[in-house]
Every structure is written in structure tokens, then in C-alpha cells.
Amino acid sequence: MDRQLSYSWFLCLVLSFAATEEKTIRCAQGFAALGDKCYLVSLEKASWQDALRRCHALNANMLVFDNVIEADYLKSYLNRLGLRTDDYVQALWTSLNDVERVGSFIIERTSKPMPFNNWEVGQPQLDGTEDCVAIYGSTLRYHDYACSNKYVYVCTTPLS
Numbered sequence: 001m002d003r004q005l006s007y008s009w010f011l012c013l014v015l016s017f018a019a020t021e022e023k024t025i026r027c028a029q030g031f032a033a034l035g036d037k038c039y040l041v042s043l044e045k046a047s048w049q050d051a052l053r054r055c056h057a058l059n060a061n062m063l064v065f066d067n068v069i070e071a072d073y074l075k076s077y078l079n080r081l082g083l084r085t086d087d088y089v090q091a092l093w094t095s096l097n098d099v100e101r102v103g104s105f106i107i108e109r110t111s112k113p114m115p116f117n118n119w120e121v122g123q124p125q126l127d128g129t130e131d132c133v134a135i136y137g138s139t140l141r142y143h144d145y146a147c148s149n150k151y152v153y154v155c156t157t158p159l160s
């Protein structure tokens with residue numbers, strides 16, 4: 001009987017360890033799991049290039065929305081973090097840019113176009129000075145801005 005009891009305890013320990021382990025390997029430290037990605041929202045503002053460097057240093061990419069549901073998830077998450085997004089000074093950098101060719105917005109790293117049209121009405125402005133894309137507003141639409149502007153940013157990785 002004692003033996004059986006200690007076996008049960010052992011099994012319980014193994015299972016709870018496995019459960020903890022599963023949680024920790026889904027996202028790297030500091031990243032939160034939302035939908036099918038891990039997200040890290042920076043707390044300090046940076047230029048687009050610095051934001052890019054910092055995401056890469058974490059083996060992550062900068063944000064690009066795959067669909068409108070992802071924008072909804074992120075919006076709720078930002079609100080839970082206490083970040084408001086209703087003004088452009090609270091914008092967040094994404095991966096999208098047209099640094100190489102004006103008007104040709106691509107995802108940094110893959111060079112692919114944006115998965116769906118999420119531009120705010122009247123954007124992008126394509127004047128050659130606004131080459132990097134940030135999100136803000138009630139539905140987190142895309143706006144092109146000067147890459148030297150300083151905003152917070154979002155790094156993402158796939159769930160592992």
C-alpha cells in the first residue's frame with residue numbers, strides 16, 4: 001500500500017513537472033502566448049532600426065498581423081498591459097517598411113508583402129520620408145511614419 005502511495009506521488013510530481021515544462025517551452029522568457037504566437041511588448045521607445053535590432057537580439061521578428069483576429073488579440077493584450085493606443089504618440093512599430101522601394105511595403109526578414117490590407121484610411125502617404133509602419137487606433141491600423149520616430153514595438157516568435 002505504501003509503495004503504491006509513493007508511486008502515485010511520484011507520478012503526480014512527474015505530471016506536474018511536465019505541465020510546467022510544457023508551459024515554459026511555448027514562449028521564451030518575457031514573451032506572452034496569444035493565439036499561435038508569442039509576443040513581447042517593449043516598455044521603452046526606440047527608432048524602427050533599434051527596435052529591429054532588439055527583436056533580432058531576442059531571436060524574434062517584429063510584428064506583422066496575419067489576420068484581423070490577431071489585431072483584436074493584440075489590442076486586448078495591450079489594454080491589459082495598461083497601454084493605450086488611441087493616439088499616434090502611443091503607436092507601436094511593426095516589421096513593415098518600404099525602405100528599399102517607395103510604395104513597396106514588405107515584411108523585414110522575409111521580404112514578403114503584408115498578409116492583408118490593414119492600412120488606415122489615407123495611409124500610406126508615400127512621400128519618401130515615411131518608410132516604416134506602426135499601428136495605433138481602436139483597430140490597430142497601419143500608418144507609415146519616419147523610421148527615426150521613437151515608439152514602443154512588438155517582437156514575436158512562433159509558439160514552440
Ligand SMILES: [Ca+2]
Binds near residue numbers: 125
Ligand atoms: Ca503616414
